[in-house]
Structures are given as C-alpha cells and as structure tokens.
Amino acid sequence: MRLLITATSFAIAIVMVGCNQSANSNTALENHRSTPSNDRTTVAKPLSPSSDNPNNSSQANNIAQSNTTQANTVQGKQAEQSQSTAILDGRYLVGHTGQGLEVEGDRYRYTDEEGEQPWRSITELTAIKKGVIYDGNSHWCLNTMKSREQVGSCSKEGWVIYQPSTPESTSLKIPALEKEMTYEQARQLILDAGWQPLVTTTDNPQDGTKPWRDRGYDEVSSCSGTGMGFCRFEFTGSGDRKLVVVTGGSESTLQQWWEE
Incomplete structure (x- = not known):
C-alpha cells in the first residue's frame, strides 16, 4: 500500500514539473514576440518633391538651359577651330x-x-x-x-x-645667325631684321639653283653643284648694302655670312 502511494506521488510530481516548464516556455515565447527587435532595419521613405516650393521646377529649367547653352558654345568653338585649321582644297x-x-x-x-x-x-x-x-x-x-x-x-x-628699301633701312643690322641652322630659319631672321631678298635670274637651268628657285628662294645667286654643294644667297638693304649667306653640306645648313 505504501509503495503504491509513493509511486503515485512521484508521477504527480513529474507531471507538475512538466507543466511548469511548458508554462515558462510559452511565457518566454510571448515575451519574445511582444518585444521589438533591435535588429530590424528601418527603411527610409523616399522624399517627394515639396509642393510648398514652386521655385524648384523653375530652377531646374534654368540649370538645364544653362548647361545646353554651354554645350552649344563649346561645340561652336570646336567647329570654328576645326574649320580654321582645316586644309582647304x-x-x-x-x-x-x-x-x-x-x-x-x-x-x-x-x-x-x-x-x-x-x-x-x-x-x-x-x-x-x-x-x-x-x-x-x-x-x-x-x-x-x-x-x-x-x-x-x-x-x-x-x-x-617684300617692302622696298627706305633710307631708314641704313640702320639694318645682321641678325643673330648661327652656323648649321637651316636656311629657312636663317632666312626668316634676315627678313624679320628688315633685309629684302635680292632677286636674281639665271640663263642656265642646270646651275644647281633650280631646286631653291622652285621653292620660291629667288635670292639664290649660285650653287657649286659638287663637293659640299655650297649655295650663295643675297639680300639687300638701302643703297649698296648687301648681305651674303652661304649654305652647304648634306642638309644645306648655314655655313657663312657677311655683308658686302
């Protein structure tokens, strides 16, 4: 009889413990559901244009027009520059x-x-x-x-x-020429200093001056045609002043110059 009562009491105790655990578990679950999660990400609502400021649309239009004007100006300048540097037929x-x-x-x-x-x-x-x-x-x-x-x-x-010589050209000076500079460079310095090409002619088309004359350098008076291939060029100032330039070598660079 005692054994039976003891077994019964033990069974009742087990049932009560199980019920308590179930109740605690349900309470914890409800607390979890009712508590806001700190891990949730708050999504910001997109801002809509304010209807309280009617200037927004006008400002946007002004900015768009300004950008269009600037783009057209840049394109116009580019087209003008391209046209000015184009090689014309x-x-x-x-x-x-x-x-x-x-x-x-x-x-x-x-x-x-x-x-x-x-x-x-x-x-x-x-x-x-x-x-x-x-x-x-x-x-x-x-x-x-x-x-x-x-x-x-x-x-x-x-x-x-080429301007004709004037009395003022008596003050002409020989420019700062350098040996081995190209004739084109020397010639430009001479012209800038006020000297004028002394145009000469030749009756001999084979005298070696033709390549220079074909390039418009009618101031060439003679070319050796052999050896260093020296060529003589003459420029004039006022009166009897004459500047002589001599080129030579494979590149026909400046070799000598003096005034006669």
Whole structure:
C-alpha cells in the first residue's frame, strides 16, 4: 500500500514539473514576440518633391538651359577651330615661282614647269592656319592670298610682301645667325631684321639653283653643284648694302655670312 502511494506521488510530481516548464516556455515565447527587435532595419521613405516650393521646377529649367547653352558654345568653338585649321582644297604657292602645290580632298601633289608629280597623302601636310600649310620644308599659301602686283612669299603668318628699301633701312643690322641652322630659319631672321631678298635670274637651268628657285628662294645667286654643294644667297638693304649667306653640306645648313 505504501509503495503504491509513493509511486503515485512521484508521477504527480513529474507531471507538475512538466507543466511548469511548458508554462515558462510559452511565457518566454510571448515575451519574445511582444518585444521589438533591435535588429530590424528601418527603411527610409523616399522624399517627394515639396509642393510648398514652386521655385524648384523653375530652377531646374534654368540649370538645364544653362548647361545646353554651354554645350552649344563649346561645340561652336570646336567647329570654328576645326574649320580654321582645316586644309582647304585649291592651289598653294610658296612664292612668285612656277612651283605650286595642289590639294584635292585627302591627297596633294606638287606642280612645276615640267608638269605634275604623283599624288601623295594629305596626312604629310600640316595645317598652320586657314589657307597656310607646311610640308616639312616650306610654308605654302592658298593662291587667293597672293598679291599679283608685289613680290612676296608665303610664311607661317600668311603671304608676306617684300617692302622696298627706305633710307631708314641704313640702320639694318645682321641678325643673330648661327652656323648649321637651316636656311629657312636663317632666312626668316634676315627678313624679320628688315633685309629684302635680292632677286636674281639665271640663263642656265642646270646651275644647281633650280631646286631653291622652285621653292620660291629667288635670292639664290649660285650653287657649286659638287663637293659640299655650297649655295650663295643675297639680300639687300638701302643703297649698296648687301648681305651674303652661304649654305652647304648634306642638309644645306648655314655655313657663312657677311655683308658686302
């Protein structure tokens, strides 16, 4: 009998413990559900344009118009610059000689008294400014820039007219020339100093001066044609003043100069 009561009491105790554990578990679960989670991410609502400020739309339009104006201005300047440095079609001249340069589309060729040379790629030419190009040796000007009445030649600035000597030119000085500089460089310094090319002629087309004359350098008076290939160029000031320049060597660079 005692044994039976003891077993019964033990069973009741087990049931009560189980009920308590279940109640505690349910209470914890409810607490968890009712407690806000700190790990939840708060999603911000997108801001809508304020209807209280009617200037927003006007300001946006002004900004858009300003950006469009600036873009058009930049494009206009780029187009103008591209046009000003483009190589125009036509006939170009280096000086008052029979030699010319013809540009047609993406090609060019040289022309002289003997005829026309083969076409070459226009990529070999450099546009200096509108109507002026450079072929690596000389500047060429569009023939519309040439003066028919006065002697001149093409420079990087355009067509240059040789001015007649004046009494004031007695103060001419020999520029700071340097040996081995190219004749083109020396010639430009001489012209800038106020000297004028002394144009000469020759009855002998084989005297070695033709390549220079074809390039518009009519101031060449003679070339040796052998050895160092010396060539003599002459410039004049007022009165009897004369500046002599001599080139030579494989590159025809400046060798000597003096005043006569």
